[in-house]
Amino acid sequence: MNAEALLEIDTVDVDIINYFLSEPEISHSRVARRVNKSQPAVGARIKKLEAKSLIKSMYGINLSKAGFTIAFISLQAMNPDKIIDEMRRCPFVINALRLIGQYNVQIWLAATSIERIENIVEGNIRSVDGISRVMMQVWIEPIGDLVAPVNLNMEHHLHLKCGPDCKNLAKDHEFLRGYLDCTAGKNKGGSKDGELLEKQFNIDLDDKLIVMKLQDDPSITFSLIGEQIDKSQPAVGARIAKMKKRNFMAFKRGVNFKTSKDLHLVQVSIAATDSSLLIESLKKCEYILFGFKTLGEKSLIAYAGTHSIEHLEMELDKCIRALPSVRALETSVVVSCMKDLVLPYQPAHECFVCNYDKVPISKGEQAIA
Numbered sequence: 471m472n473a474e475a476l477l478e479i480d481t482v483d484v485d486i487i488n489y490f491l492s493e494p495e496i497s498h499s500r501v502a503r504r505v506n507k508s509q510p511a512v513g514a515r516i517k518k519l520e521a522k523s524l525i526k527s528m529y530g531i532n533l534s535k536a537g538f539t540i541a542f543i544s545l546q547a548m549n550p551d552k553i554i555d556e557m558r559r560c561p562f563v564i565n566a567l568r569l570i571g572q573y574n575v576q577i578w579l580a581a582t583s584i585e586r587i588e589n590i591v592e593g594n595i596r597s598v599d600g601i602s603r604v605m606m607q608v609w610i611e612p613i614g615d616l617v618a619p620v621n622l623n624m625e626h627h628l629h630l631k632c633g634p635d636c637k638n639l640a641k642d643h644e645f646l647r648g649y650l651d652c653t654a655g656k657n658k659g660g661s662k663d664g665e666l667l668e669k670q671f672n673i674d675l676d677d678k679l680i681v682m683k684l685q686d687d688p689s690i691t692f693s694l695i696g697e698q699i700d701k702s703q704p705a706v707g708a709r710i711a712k713m714k715k716r717n718f719m720a721f722k723r724g725v726n727f728k729t730s731k732d733l734h735l736v737q738v739s740i741a742a743t744d745s746s747l748l749i750e751s752l753k754k755c756e757y758i759l760f761g762f763k764t765l766g767e768k769s770l771i772a773y774a775g776t777h778s779i780e781h782l783e784m785e786l787d788k789c790i791r792a793l794p795s796v797r798a799l800e801t802s803v804v805v806s807c808m809k810d811l812v813l814p815y816q817p818a819h820e821c822f823v824c825n826y827d828k829v830p831i832s833k834g835e836q837a838i839a
């Protein structure tokens with residue numbers, strides 16, 4: 471079955487999805503004009519696509535460009551759900567996935583430094599009962615963009631104690647610059663760890679609040695944010711534009727892989743002889759949603775979206791396994807995500823980019839042959 475049939479969508483829906491992916495801020499009326507349908511008709515289609523989790527709007531940090539240190543921690547765990555539950559309130563966790571494969575849990579961390587990441591792994595992850603293997607993959611080069619909400623108050627937390635006992639995450643927005651004891655929920659005064667993050671990313675407290683509010687509710691108006699932080703609407707708009715322009719924050723639309731019932735996310739780990747060449751191919755491939763280069767034997771990690779695992783396996787043969795620099799390729803299927811995961815999936819049955827590169831003949835000729 472092809473993607474459209476499985477998702478119960480038609481070519482107009484696919485066009486709408488593609489317009490939103492290439493231009494996330496496009497207005498509904500512009501989309502209506504481009505697909506040559508009335509605005510109410512397109513509005514109804516968008517509602518339907520949103521209900522299917524095929525279009526979700528979100529604000530987040532552009533993790534591929536903002537400058538955070540990012541590490542994906544893969545675990546072999548006896549009680550994966552318990553670990554994921556314990557990580558739920560850690561402010562450094564971008565997401566936590568359950569996988570089928572050599573590792574069954576993967577925790578995505580973003581922090582201001584590699585030391586922070588190491589502390590979290592040592593203090594909060596390695597020490598948990600029932601974990602037999604830990605693999606830490608630090609990003610050294612992004613492939614495509616990963617945009618996800620990040621708790622910009624992360625530095626206010628005592629990361630070693632953050633977790634189910636953290637009393638402050640619920641009232642995040644009231645957090646100011648104090649150094650707080652997460653478990654006691656009171657300001658201990660003294661040092662100002664929050665300023666570390668502000669300095670590193672060249673933002674101030676108001677920028678931070680704006681980002682956090684947009685992440686919580688992408689449909690909040692600039693004027694309401696302005697009221698809440700005591701700034702004018704144009705001032706809020708200017709700050710948002712500036713943060714977008716320098717690729718710190720982004721507005722995205724895409725499939726929400728946490729809630730989609732029909733689509734699957736697959737992790738692809740590749741050992742390559744020439745990784746820079748392969749990165750260029752991965753960036754172009756229509757199945758690859760994002761990825762990164764790391765150290766180690768399988769140094770390229772990418773994530774692909776599909777309506778059918780079997781179909782994707784066959785497509786990966788053509789798109790990636792066939793490339794001369796690929797030495798080994800391993801896939802793991804993502805079973806679930808802890809948080810929303812919005813990625814630029816487009817329903818495709820064939821990767822025209824990779825196929826075009828390798829087989830420069832038209833589909834008609836192929837059919838005859």
Ligand SMILES: [Zn+2]
Nearest residue numbers: 471472778781
């Ligand atoms: Zn198919």
Ligand SMILES: [Zn+2]
Nearest residue numbers: 627632636652
């Ligand atoms: Zn905390």
Ligand SMILES: [Zn+2]
Nearest residue numbers: 755789821824
């Ligand atoms: Zn491809």
